[in-house]
Amino acid sequence: MSSILIKNGEVITATDRFFSDVHIEDGKIVNIGKNLEKPKSATQVIDAKGHYIFPGAIDAHVHMELPFMGEVSADDFETGTAAGVAGGTTSIIDFVIPARNQMLLDGLKMWKEKAKKSVADYAFHMAVTWFGDKTAKEMEHCVREEGITSFKTFMAYRGAIGVDDTEMIKVMETAKNLNALVTAHCENGEMVVALQEKLFREGKLEPKYHAQSRPAPLEGEATARAIMLARMTGVPLYIVHVTAKEAVDAINEARLRGQVVFGETCPQYLLLDDSVYEKANFEGAAYVMSPPIRPLGHQEPLWAALKSGIIHTVATDHCPFNQHGQKTLGAKDFRKIPNGAAGIQNRLTLMYTYGVLTGKIDLHQFVEVNCTRPAKLFGMYPRKGAVMVGADADIVVWDPTKEGVISAKTHLHKCDRNIFEGYKTKGAPAWVIVNGRVQYDHGNLKVERGAGRFISRAAGL
Secondary structure, eight states: OOEEEEEEEEEEOSSOEEEEEEEEETTEEEEEETTOOOOSTTOEEEEOTTOEEEEOEEEEEEOTTOEETTEEOSOOHHHHHHHHHHHTEEEEEEEEOOOTTSOHHHHHHHHHHHHTTOSSEEEEEEEOOOOOTTHHHHHHHIIIIIOOOEEEEESSSTTTTOOOHHHHHHHHHHHHHTTOEEEEEOOOHHHHHHHHHHHHHTTOOSTHHHHHTSOHHHHHHHHHHHHHHHHHHTOOEEEOSOOOHHHHHHHHHHHHTTOOEEEEEOHHHHHOOGGGGGOTTTGGGGGOOSSOOOOTTSHHHHHHHHHHTSSOEEOOOBOOOOTTTTGGGGTTOGGGSOOOBOOTTTHHHHHIIIIITTTSSOHHHHHIIIIIHHHHHTTOTTTSSOOSTTSBOOEEEEEEEEEEEOOTTTOOSSSSOOTTTTOEEEEEEEEEEETTEEEEETTEEOOOTTOOOBOOOOSOO
16 A cells, blocks of 8 residues: 655644644554654655645535436446545445335445445445335344445435335334434425426426426425424434525524434535526526525525534535436426436535635635535544544645636536536645545546445444
């Protein structure tokens, strides 16, 4: 294994900042201190003067090569994790999503096979898409034998992967007994279908009607309902991709009451508004995702919630589909546009440029929401999400002066659109170290197919 000495950088953690050297051996951080001596001739020295040293970021919400709406998301585990490494994301948590009536462990077997080509470490959430006679036992197996300690429920996508309240209660009761975490996609699925059908009957077929079929109050209602079910069953709850003020209010009310509820949001909901759906020539379809991009008025409450600790993590919901050949399947019916977009490469630069540099969050919060809190919530800390002796050597050496412009022409996502096209950024990774090896160096990607390891996670927060 390689030996690396990072010299003269400023270490930034969720709580501290200090100038220090960092010594890496055999994939682990072995020493942190000032004026460390080069231990042997084979050691690679990185001069990080003028740079920050962050723990490698964790994207706790991605969908690599996901079968969805008759298509498969465009990034597989190799290309998706490679794009992540280029952006400073050194670990991901993907979702095993069995088909309705498919056994959970059969789905897990499929995802394990797909993930073998990952270039960076990965873990899984298990989606429970139905609840049968063997589901509770399978959930127990996931926790006890597989180290999969979080379970996903979809309150949307009726008739496919969505669950009803009865099934959701059973998932929560089982997870409570296993000391596991339940995560929830919160939209009122029944009302979404009713609105979709109404708009279709009225001949309203363009991409913008996707957003109109899933308005913010439906997210707020479902968030409050999921919180109430979690309250009654006593299970901790994590609300994924929060987009709306109504959902923020529901989470805040629960936390003020003392309930264990966490929130996650994504850069697209912080930075974009629903005017993107008005783009000509079907370009609005690139932004079709669920929940959709919200109208102006929701973004500032999300930033405030992130700043104040009501929302705890930033992920991407990375699930790209190509505009040509995939999104265009819904050219005559917004209901047939595959939902999802790319983002794993761009998360850190966007959050630094439009969060840290604008004062919406500080550097410590940047590390907290992108790196440390996901590791803690999902049982990966301190192996991940930390710059400390004994932690995995997943490190981002960050150049705060590096300027760039996001574009589909230059991104590493395997798709033909970028929803942040033209966004100017300041601050970017200079070096990214994954498992003790430099895998990104000033634009040069040096990843290895299959080098990623499955991370077995601990139960309990």
